[in-house]
Amino acid sequence: MEGKESVQMEESWKEKIGDYFEREEWKKLADFVRREYQTKTIYPHPKNIFNAFNSTPFDKVKVVILGQDPYHTPGRAHGLCFSVPEGVPLPPSLKNIYKEIEDELGIEKDYTSGNLMVWAHQGVFLLNSILTVEKGKAGSHAGKGWEAFTDYVIETLSREKEGVVFLLWGNYAKNKGKIIDREKHLVLESAHPSPFSAHYGFFGNGHFKKTNEYLRERGEREIEW
Numbered sequence: 001m002e003g004k005e006s007v008q009m010e011e012s013w014k015e016k017i018g019d020y021f022e023r024e025e026w027k028k029l030a031d032f033v034r035r036e037y038q039t040k041t042i043y044p045h046p047k048n049i050f051n052a053f054n055s056t057p058f059d060k061v062k063v064v065i066l067g068q069d070p071y072h073t074p075g076r077a078h079g080l081c082f083s084v085p086e087g088v089p090l091p092p093s094l095k096n097i098y099k100e101i102e103d104e105l106g107i108e109k110d111y112t113s114g115n116l117m118v119w120a121h122q123g124v125f126l127l128n129s130i131l132t133v134e135k136g137k138a139g140s141h142a143g144k145g146w147e148a149f150t151d152y153v154i155e156t157l158s159r160e161k162e163g164v165v166f167l168l169w170g171n172y173a174k175n176k177g178k179i180i181d182r183e184k185h186l187v188l189e190s191a192h193p194s195p196f197s198a199h200y201g202f203f204g205n206g207h208f209k210k211t212n213e214y215l216r217e218r219g220e221r222e223i224e225w
Contacts, residue, residue: 029145051079055120062123083116
């Protein structure tokens with residue numbers, strides 16, 4: 001994972017952020033992550049660490065949903081925030097996301113599938129702030145360097161693109177989103193979809209409808225949520 005050439009990431013992203021992989025802080029992070037995978041059970045599988053980047057090329061990004069860190073229980077994390085692989089029961093936050101989509105848009109969601117790859121292929125960049133985690137230990141890779149890397153990713157998106165919709169749910173995402181240029185992009189904030197907070201402002205936030213209205217006004221294709 002160390003060095004630009006060894007990072008398994010889609011080429012348009014490498015062109016935009018590849019210089020970061022030459023930095024000393026990246027090399028320290030890569031060494032840490034490599035040791036963790038060698039000595040512990042770490043999620044997601046190494047091939048899926050950059051799944052969000054490989055599923056949504058830089059030039060295709062229209063919407064950014066910002067999560068915190070991967071699921072720390074077996075079989076769930078696959079490199080897209082809030083998403084789970086096919087056949088895995090929906091986590092509570094994702095159930096609430098589906099419920100809000102149904103309420104806003106009047107469409108019926110399939111609660112047997114929590115794989116959000118279909119969103120990623122439409123231009124929804126599903127980015128966690130931290131890209132790896134130890135089994136059973138939420139937040140275990142916080143403060144190791146991932147946050148600085150994903151800040152750089154967000155800064156690059158904010159600077160290089162226009163008219164991206166950023167969906168920031170919960171205080172963690174809101175704080176990370178302070179670096180976004182709100183003159184150039186639409187930033188929508190609310191409570192987190194977790195069962196502990198969804199009733200305090202996530203339900204009824206209108207984000208999915210507002211996102212599509214904004215994209216439509218810009219002459220872009222709406223997201224099929």
